[in-house]
Amino acid sequence: MKIGLLAMSGVRAYDKKLTDFGLTLPGFVERSKVIASLPSLGLLYLAAVTPPGHELRYFEAEGDLREPAEIYDCDLVAISTFSAQSFEAYAIADRLRARGIKVAVGGLHATALPEEAIDRADYVVAGEGEHAWPQVVAAAERGAGSRIFRAIEFGPVDVKRLPIPRYDLLEDRPYNRFTVQTTRGCPWHCEFCASTVMLSSRYRKRPVADVVRDIRAILAVRPGAFIEFADDNTFVDKEWGKELCGAIAPLGIKWFTETDVTVGEDSELLALMHKSGCRQVLIGLESPGREALEGIELRKNRKAMWNDRYAHAIDAIQSHGITVNGCFILGLDGHDESIFSEVLEFSLARSLYEVQITVLTAFPGTPLYNRLLKAGRIIEPGRWDLCTLFDVNYLPSPITPDELRSGLYWLAEHLYSSETTRRRRQGFFEQIKGARRATLAS
Ligand code: B12
Secondary structure (H helix, E strand, O other), X not given: OEEEEEEEOOOOOOOHHHHHHHOOOHHHHXXXXXXXXXXXXXXXXXXXXXXXXXXXXXEEEOOOOOOOHHHHHOOEEEEEOOOOOHHHHHHHHHHHHHOOOEEEXXXXXXXXXXXXXXXXXXXXXXXXXXXXXXXXXXXXXHOOOOEEEEHHHHOOOOHHHOOOOOHHHHOOOOOOEEEEOOEEOOOOOEOOOOOHHHOOOOOEXXXXXXXXXXXXXXXXXXXXXEEEEOOOOOOOOHHHHHHHHHHHHHHOOXXXXXXXXXXXXXXXXXXXXXXXXXXXXXXXXXXXXXXXHOOOEOOOOHHHHHHHHHHXXXXXXXXXXXXXXXXXXXOOOOOOOOHHHHHHHHHHHOOOOEEEEEEOOOOOOOHHHHHHHHOXXXXXXXXXXXXOOOOOOEOOOOOOHHHHHHHHHXXXXXXXXXXXXXXXHHHHHHHHHHHHHHHHHO
């Protein structure tokens, strides 16, 4: 069969005012360029486990009616979708199916809502794809009728035996950033999280040698590529983290990852991270003060417990020459109108090199969505296209949706202005210089 792998690409925001003015601001432009240039790792894993004898092609669509014409030559198309572009993905699936092409849909959104997805696809995979996908291919070959494949039926995916994602399928594409997973899942359980924790609740670390193998495969396709670890939380296990950094250091790469604030407490690890090419860590700080963090991490209230470590952690990380991309969620319960200036002040005071601001988003399948729906606080239930992290689709408390929106505009304008960006970044360079002076003096 000819099998097409269709990634939905680009960034999404419904709010026209934010896109019109927000996306022209320096911080937004930088991040959205970066963001738009990542391939779909999930599809590259599917390609790697596709049984032999099929022809595979990787495609991208930026939205409804944006699928490439060549995709209509396929017999089976695998579409990977997050919530924000699920309607666009379904519209493409409708057109493909109208032409007799079998369509399989998977990813985080289909995992949360497989019954919704099966209305618009022949096959749906809920959960990790590695074991289910070969079954989907076999079903399509047989011309079998529609079915939801639940990953759980096919046994757990052992991350110690993952194949090399088929990065070679991207050879003729202009990507300069590639993703690699070093871990899957996260041991913490935040109410709003709609990330890999949706696929499997277990936190799993991959063998370091396999990560090195995968990075080498990327470098063979694109020498000098920037590497993004598509992890939820890389450095939960600090000793394993040190082993990882030691192993990737000789590759001479530059890399980025997502992790939590505890990484700031291990200066040996931070030194190894920097030495191995880590240029930025993204950390979900969520809110500058403790109050709004209470109860967010459902297991041990970790987000609130860690709040008093923020200042030290950011300083320690940045002093090692690794920039922090501090992420804040606006509109958490308890955030009033003062939150916008608080985030601005915190970002300046702590010299956050990069700051990401998003609004609280209730993704389907999350405890947050269920709580807000029950409380009648979802404004338009089922509007998954608003799950962009920038659009307001719930009733915040104590502020109103309009106050949240105007606060977001105000903060974006001030946080990403050339002057504030310069001041934040200047602070980072001073932190590095301070650390160097301290080393020389000791
Ligand atoms: C890389 C990334 C991107 C890339 C995606 C590239 C691409 N075309 O796929 C880019 C930069 C484009 C991107 C964009 C957006 N992203 Co993003 N992104 C990530 C990130 C960092 C890693 C995702 C990843 O690679 N995971 C690893 C792979 C292996 O897992 P996977 O994709 O789930 O695939 C597995 C299974 O789901 C399944 N599978 C997946 N697809 C399919 C298809 C079939 C047919 C089958 C059988 C199986 C299957 O098999 C795979 C292997 O087991 C996550 C955060 C994180 N740390 O995970 C956020 C994340 C996925 N993004 C998120 C969001 C909100 C967005 C945006 C809406 C932001 C915006 N405003 O624009 C846009 C969406 C628009 C778009 N075009 O997709 C949310 C999604 C939440 C949700 N449930 O919808 C996440 C979780 C971050 C968050 N803050 O919550 N993102």
